[in-house]
Structure formats: C-alpha cells, structure tokens
Amino acid sequence: MSGARYLEIAEALRAAILGGEYPVGALLPSESDLAARWSVSRGTVRQAVGLLASDGLIGSRQGARRVVLRRELRHSFEQLNSFAQWGRAMGCEVAGRILDRTSRAATAEEAARLGVAPGSEVLYVVRLRLLDGEPVMVERTAYTDWVAPFVRALPDDVVSIMNSLAEDAGVVAHYGEHLIDAVPAGSEDARLLQVRRGSPLLRQRHLTNTATGRPIEWTDDRYRAGSVAFSVSNSAAAAPLSRHAGPDVAPPRGGRAAG
Amino acid sequence: MSGARYLEIAEALRAAILGGEYPVGALLPSESDLAARWSVSRGTVRQAVGLLASDGLIGSRQGARRVVLRRELRHSFEQLNSFAQWGRAMGCEVAGRILDRTSRAATAEEAARLGVAPGSEVLYVVRLRLLDGEPVMVERTAYTDWVAPFVRALPDDVVSIMNSLAEDAGVVAHYGEHLIDAVPAGSEDARLLQVRRGSPLLRQRHLTNTATGRPIEWTDDRYRAGSVAFSVSNSAAAAPLSRHAGPDVAPPRGGRAAG
DNA sequence: GAGTGGTCTAGACCACGAC
DNA sequence: TCGTGGTCTAGACCACTCG
16 A cells, blocks of 8 residues: 555565575666566666666666565564563563553653653553563553643553554654663663573663654663564665664773673 | 765864754754855755764754764774774873784684685784773684784784784775673683773673774674773664674574674 | 766655644 | 745767677
C-alpha cells in the first residue's frame, strides 16, 4: 500500500537480493536498465537504490555498477524502538511488568535530555521485560509531564507503552537518539534479571521524540549479557554512529581505573 | 572545495545550525526559499537537506517546514573506524602496542565473516590501545591473507593500522559492519586493561570492507567500561541500527541474522 | 571510447499541515 | 485556502571505471 513507485522498486530489489537473485558481490542492473524495466525516470530509480544503500545492502562508486554487499535484513525503526515488536518479530512471547510508577523531580540528566527545567516533575517508571517468560531487560524511564497521564492510566502488564501512547493519545515516536555502553549490574538489576551483582549488562539509554522534535521519554534499558547485540553498518558516505568518551576518560589529563 | 553545490549548501546550513542561527525547534527556510537564495533548483536543495536529515540534525514532515532537532556534531566515518582518529579528536595522546602477531587457521566465525574457506590462513593480531597512557581497549583482529604481508611489516607501536594500509598498500576502508554487546572480562582482558576478571566490557565486533565489498579484517574490540559509549540516532525514515538476539534467546522459530 | 553513476535543471502534480 | 514537502519526469553534462 505504498503508493510511492520508488518504494515498490526498492522492495522488489530488496526481495531479489534477499532471495539470492543477486548474490553478494553481484552487480545490479544499471540505473537506465532499471528505469526502462519499471517505466520510470532515472531519478525514481535513484530514490529506490538510495534506500538500499542506506540499508547497507548495496554499495556504489562513480563509474562502476552497484554491487551487492550483504544479504541480511535490517530491523525497522519500530522494532528498534519497541522491545515488543522486536521480540514478536523473533517469534518470542513478549511480556512486561511495571514494578514502580512514581512522580518525582527530574534528575539533572533527565531534565537536560528531556529539555525541561531542572526539578520539573516527571513520571518515573521501572519495568521488567521478558521474552518467553525469561527476564531479559530492566527499563527505567522518565516520561515528560504531558504524556504522564496516559502512562499512569496503563495497566501494569501493558505489552507496549509506545503502542498504547500512539493509540490512546495519538503520540507517535519519530526520532530516537541512543547511547550504548556496558555497566555492571546493580543490586536491583541483579535481583530482577537473575544475574550476579556486578556482572556485565548492555545498557541502551534512549531519547524518543515526536515528529516535531518534542521529547517524549528518556529511558535507561539494561539487557542481560548474551541476550542482545546491536548492529550498525556505515560507509564512507553515511556514518550514523559515533563513539563518545565515557566518564573515566580524558577530562583534561587524568584517567582513573574502572570498577 | 567540494565542487558539489549541494555539499556547499549542506555545509552552510550545518554551520548555521551549529552556530545557533537556527536553534533547536526553529524552522528552516522552505525549499523554494533556499533554492532562490542559492540560485539552484529545488532538487539540489533537497540533496543538501537530505544530508542534514540523515545526520539527525533536522526532521521533516510533509506539509510542514523542516525543524531543527539537535545542535551537535556527529563524528565522521573515519573516527568511528579508527581509534586513533577518534582519540586525537578528543585531544588525547593515542598509542598502541602489538602484543602478538601469528598466522593461523581461521576460526569458523572468522571464515564466515571474511568470506574465506574455513581453515584458511589469517593473520591474527592482538593489540592494546591506550589514551594518555591509560589502557582503554584490547583489539583482536583477523586479517585476510592479501593484506597480511602489509600488516606483518608494521612496527609494534604503529598508531593506526588502517592508515598505514591506506598509505602503503592503497587499501581504503569503505564499508563497515558493527556488532555491539557486553561481555565479562576474560583473564587476558583483565590483565591488559587492569580491571577485575568478569567485570563488564563493551565489545564491538567489526567487519571492514574495501569499496568493492572485499573484506579486509574482522576484529573484536573490548573497551573498559566507562571509557566509551556508542551513539546512534534513527528516525522513522532511516534506521541504521538493529537489535539482534544473543545466544541466550529464542533459538526456535526463524533464522538469526547475527552470530 | 562506451557505459555508468554523480550532479543538476525546470518544470509538474499531489497529500498534507497550518491558518 | 495556500504554502509546504513528497514524488516524478525528461532531459543535460561531467567524472569516473573498465575493457
């Protein structure tokens, strides 16, 4: 139900690559070829192949035909931002339990991330996420006041908060910013995830915005080690990911040992 | 300069956003406005703003003007793939020590990632990376045979292997694939990074290709916790990052993309 | 030198958002 | 309603790759 011609073409090419019709290393037909086959202009073809390129599926250099780089699907934005959709896509039974829901003053970091005044009231939610009954992730989220009433009204076992927000409140997530690092499990983490205290967790801190750039939530998700890996691909053309120094590195001069 | 008009326009807009001329939340001029100001066609303007959008700097919705989302620069591709460039950009003194360099048969994973026959010979390199004299990362890399001679010829304290490869062998990295997760420090990790055994490390496994998609190296980098965080941004339009199940989750239905 | 992708133009129509 | 971005066309020239 795309309606857009270039999406249709991109989908067909993607399917052909995933289906092995163009194996890794193979050359795609030229732009003019594709334009003729689909009875569209070259510009439309370029929109389509541009999508695949930003997926990391194909590469291109001036003067040479486009080449197939990989043969793997990438998850969608919704699956990245929604634990529920991701889990279901893997064929798991997804569950969640809200363990705590309190209104309190925003921490300095929450205020900065959410773009509100320090000390403003936020709704703080602690939630355990499970796949096939196994605890996999602890989620600690600060919601801005304007979505708090909706979140407060949800049942403790709501499967997808962002889904519910979209349906009940018309609030749709459009942009996200993620920070990924590793931390030792705290005592609450350890109890909830059934791991030893101090054992490695993969942490994903995450800001979600509306289409207009209005912050919705700032969240700290901690995954049990071995349960998840994040994947990024980039090229000289597009680098979506960057590396930031952590607290232990390079203030002016002095480093510290890590815990 | 670049020679490409749309790059020039993108650079000017980026500078204006970073410089605060368009603060976060502000609306950009319309496409026709910009086209007139720069005496270019609307298509060229769209190429420029498309760049900023893929940087996550601005957002757009049909019918409304583009809006400024953030005011931060993203690191370049080179900085992502090169520890040396990243460290220098932070103002740190960057060092590296090659601790081991052995030719051996590829493991199953290395063979799969590098696209060579299982058991083929690869050059395995273990290297400690330091910032301002502090050990920050352990790097374990398998190089394909066709770059091995160049790597073998480098001194133990080479600062940037990929830089040297580019200069000596004309091998330039163009595409990268990254897998990020958390692992406990092994005994070698612990000794080299001066942390306790079992303490959390952020692991970045990483495939590097040439412009033609030919694999160069497969590497396993482990960062001391607190020394680094990875940042990603995505939108409904483009999702460069995906989440993969780890070994502990959901074998039954469906194939896995990562391993 | 032929073919290919990279860039650019000057139009056009539509769907959507703000007023 | 009117301006906006989203899509599309049918040309064009150039830089580059490859045989």
